[in-house]
Amino acid sequence: MDVNEKESKVSHNITIQYEIQFRFCESHFGGYQQPFLYFQVLLLTAQFEAAVEFLSRIDRLRCHAVHVALVLFELNLLMLPQSSHQQLLTRDDSDPSPMRRLNFARLIMMYTRKFESTDAREALQYFFFLRDLKTSQGENLFMSCVSELVLETREFEMLLGRLEKDGTRKPGAIDKFHNDTQKIIELVAKDTEAKGLFEDAVRLYDLAKKHDKVLELLNKLLSQVVSQATSPQSTRDRLKNLAFDVAGRYRTMGHEGTRSNTSTLYLLLDLLTFFDFYHEGNMEQSLEVMRQLQLLPLTSDAVEHKVGAFRHYTDEIRRCLPDILLATMTILHNQYKNAKNTSAQSPVVGRLKADDGGKDTFLNYVRSQARALIMFAGMLPYRLPGDTNARLVQIEVLLN
Numbered sequence: 446m447d448v449n450e451k452e453s454k455v456s457h458n459i460t461i462q463y464e465i466q467f468r469f470c471e472s473h474f475g476g477y478q479q480p481f482l483y484f485q486v487l488l489l490t491a492q493f494e495a496a497v498e499f500l501s502r503i504d505r506l507r508c509h510a511v512h513v514a515l516v517l518f519e520l521n522l523l524m525l526p527q528s529s530h531q532q533l534l535t536r537d538d539s540d541p542s543p544m545r546r547l548n549f550a551r552l553i554m555m556y557t558r559k560f561e562s563t564d565a566r567e568a569l570q571y572f573f574f575l576r577d578l579k580t581s582q583g584e585n586l587f588m589s590c591v592s593e594l595v596l597e598t599r600e601f602e603m604l605l606g607r608l609e610k611d612g613t614r615k616p617g618a619i620d621k622f623h624n625d626t627q628k629i630i631e632l633v634a635k636d637t638e639a640k641g642l643f644e645d646a647v648r649l650y651d652l653a654k655k656h657d658k659v660l661e662l663l664n665k666l667l668s669q670v671v672s673q674a675t676s677p678q679s680t681r682d683r684l685k686n687l688a689f690d691v692a693g694r695y696r697t698m699g700h701e702g703t704r705s706n707t708s709t710l711y712l713l714l715d716l717l718t719f720f721d722f723y724h725e726g727n728m729e730q731s732l733e734v735m736r737q738l739q740l741l742p743l744t745s746d747a748v749e750h751k752v753g754a755f756r757h758y759t760d761e762i763r764r765c766l767p768d769i770l771l772a773t774m775t776i777l778h779n780q781y782k783n784a785k786n787t788s789a790q791s792p793v794v795g796r797l798k799a800d801d802g803g804k805d806t807f808l809n810y811v812r813s814q815a816r817a818l819i820m821f822a823g824m825l826p827y828r829l830p831g832d833t834n835a836r837l838v839q840i841e842v843l844l845n
Contacts, residue, residue, distance in 0.1 A: 450742060483563060493517050494524055495545035498534040501552060511556045514549060515574060523547050528581050550586055565598045566618050575623045579628055584632075592633045597638065601648065605630050608652055612698040627653060638662070644684070651691065660706035663688055667713045668761035672768035674724040685717055703808075709759045714740070716765060720772065728776045735773055742821050743814045752824045767833040774818055774840045781811045781844050812844050 465664055470613055470698050487496035497517070502511035517523045529550040536545050553571050559780050561568035576587040595604050606617035620626050634649035641664050645719075650658040652845070670681040692710055695702070715738055722731035735741060742751040755763075784807050822829060 452499050494545045513619050562598055565600050588629050590634050592636045625819040656700040657702040660702040660710050664709045668764045671765050672720050673714050709761055723772050732776050744819045745817050748817055749821045768831050770799055777811050777815050778840050784808055815841050815844050
C-alpha cells in the first residue's frame with residue numbers, strides 16, 4: 446500500500462467517524478434503547494474515547510465503561526487531555542478530525558467517589574492506574590488521589606500504616622502499590638497541614654520521620670492550650686498525651702529535630718505540669734516547678750538576667766508568658782493570704798517557716814517575689830496584653 450492509499454484510507458475512516466458522531470448521532474442508533482449497539486459502532490470505528498464516555502452516562506453500565514477504559518488505557522489506545530481538570534470528553538478545535546479526548550483520570554475519580562468512603566482499599570486499586578499521570582501542578586496523580594482519600598476517609602493507619610512502640614512503621618495498604626511510601630506520607634502530611642488539621646499532621650509527619658516538623662507543629666499546638674485546665678478527652682488532654690509519647694520516644698530512639706524545637710517541647714511539657722498543679726489547687730508544687738524551670742525571676746537581682754534570657758525563647762514560649770505570670774502572681778497571692786490568716790505561733794505556709802523569722806518576714810519575702818515579677822514584666826522587650834499588666838498590678842496591690 447503506497448502513501449496515497451494510506452492517506453485515502455485514513456481520510457475515509459475520518460469521514461465515517463464524522464458521519465457517525467455528527468450526522469447520525471446516538472438517536473439514529475437508538476443509543477439509550479440499544480446502548481451496546483451504539484457502543485459497538487463507536488468501538489469498531491476506533492472512537493474509543495466517545496464509546497467509553499457514552500457508556501459511562503448510563504448508571505447501570507458505568508462500571509463496564511470504566512473497565513473498558515482501563516484496558517484501553519493500559520494498551521495506550523486512549524487520547525488524553527492536557528489537564529485532568531477538563532471535562533470528561535473534549536475535542537481540540539484546532540484538530541480537523543472528529544477524534545475526542547477522554548479525561549481518564551476524571552472518569553476514575555467519578556467512579557470511585559461512590560465507594561471510596563466505605564471501601565478505601567478498593568479505591569486504591571483504581572487510583573494505581575493513575576500513577577504515570579500528573580496534576581495541573583505537576584504532582585503525581587496517584588499520590589494526589591491517595592492524599593484526598595486519606596483526608597476524606599480518615600483511615601490513616603489502614604492506608605498509611607502506623608508507628609509501633611519501638612519506632613518502626615507497620616505497613617499500610619499503600620505499601621502494596623508504591624515503593625516510595627515515604628513520599629506519599631509526606632504529601633498527605635503537607636496536605637493535612639494545609640487544611641489546618643494540625644493534630645493529624647503531627648502524627649503523619651511523625652510517621653514520615655519528619656521529626657523537626659513534628660516538634661514545630663506540636664509546639665504551636667501546645668502553646669495554645671498549655672495554660673488551660675485539663676479535662677478527659679479535651680484537646681489539651683489529647684495533645685498532652687501525644688506530646689509525652691513523642692518526647693519519650695524521641696528521647697529513647699533519637700531524632701533529627703533542631704535543638705531549639707526540642708528544648709521548646711520539653712519546656713512546654715514542664716509548663717503543662719506547672720499548670721496541672723495550679724488548676725488542681727496544689728500551689729506549693731506548682732511554684733516549686735516554676736522555681737526549677739528558672740523561667741521567671743523571683744528576686745530583684747535576677748530580673749535583668751531573666752529579661753536577657755527571655756530573648757532566646759521561641760514565640761511559642763513567649764505566647765504563654767502572660768498566663769505564666771498571672772498564674773505565678775496568683776500563687777504568691779494565695780501564699781500571702783494563707784500566711785496572713787496563720788497565727789504567729791504556727792508554721793507559715795510557704796518556703797519560710799516561723800522559725801526563719803516569723804510571719805512578717807515571710808510576708809515581706811512574698812512581696813519581694815511579686816515585686817520582681819512586676820519589674821520583669823515592665824522590662825520585657827515584648828508587649829504584654831493590657832489586661833495582663835492591669836491584673837498583675839492589681840494583685841501586687843493586694844499584697845500590700
